[in-house]
């Protein structure tokens with residue numbers, strides 16, 4: 001039995017591809033566990049009500065009735081903890097975690113826990129979720145068949161800056177800078193996580209992907225002119241959601257990456273991320289601060305000092 005957890009609503013595409021990879025024999029995935037995410041923009045709970053439709057669609061496409069809906073709001077540390085509790089109660093393994101959810105260029109606002117939304121949701125949400133699921137991932141992986149954490153960043157990270165003195169962007173808020181910072185933080189997080197897993201000898205790998213420029217709803221908050229251009233010409237220079245999902249799927253299932261982590265992938269190929277992402281001190285500092293902010297123990301200090 002293989003269990004895959006995809007944090008996002010772009011799952012239909014992701015699941016379709018994951019199914020295709022099963023038919024090409026890359027990995028066998030008879031069970032999918034679905035995580036349903038609330039859209040901030042629709043607080044009436046419409047998404048909850050559409051969950052049965054999505055589950056049915058995936059069941060039809062995969063010919064698998066073991067598809068399940070689990071609610072998780074990544075902008076709430078409480079919701080993430082509740083989600084992990086529910087997931088663990090099922091006593092099922094976890095082989096692939098795809099940290100794919102995100103918002104872009106939202107107006108200045110905070111998550112339930114008071115974090116700037118890009119930083120709190122895109123980065124800290126996935127940071128806490130991954131850390132709380134690490135024990136299950138470790139138990140589920142094995143030498144020669146590692147469990148995988150796939151985190152979705154963006155080319156925007158190349159222009160990102162991490163302001164350790166003002167991670168919440170409270171001094172001078174820029175939605176673009178806040179998005180870029182959150183995506184930069186995800187790359188630093190992945191590299192530190194991979195170092196930690198390798199030092200512990202854990203059968204889990206962590207890689208980070210850039211999906212490219214993809215025609216999705218992510219652009220709903222950008223300048224209206226950009227939205228218009230996207231509407232008119234998007235089909236021409238944007239990837240389709242299917243194409244955008246492909247590098248994540250590649251990272252999740254390709255045998256080429258068995259046992260390999262700490263890679264930044266674009267168009268299914270390893271490439272260099274921004275130079276500062278390889279700064280071990282910065283990775284360590286961000287990790288320690290993130291542990292404090294999410295209320296978890298920083299085990300990496302013992303691992304690397306011991």
Ligand SMILES: NC(=O)c1ccc[n+]([C@@H]2O[C@H](COP(=O)([O-])OP(=O)(O)OC[C@H]3O[C@@H](n4cnc5c(N)ncnc54)[C@H](O)[C@@H]3O)[C@@H](O)[C@H]2O)c1
Nearest residue numbers: 008009010037073074075100101102154213214216217218
């Ligand atoms: N579209 C692009 O051009 C592009 C480029 C680079 C990176 N990305 C990244 O790809 C990922 C997927 O984005 P997309 O383009 O499919 O956009 P999208 O808006 O279609 O998908 C974003 C997903 O995040 C989920 N989400 C939003 N708020 C959430 C919350 N509070 N809790 C849980 N989930 C929440 C949404 O429900 C949605 O499923 C994002 O991480 C994004 O930053 C996208």
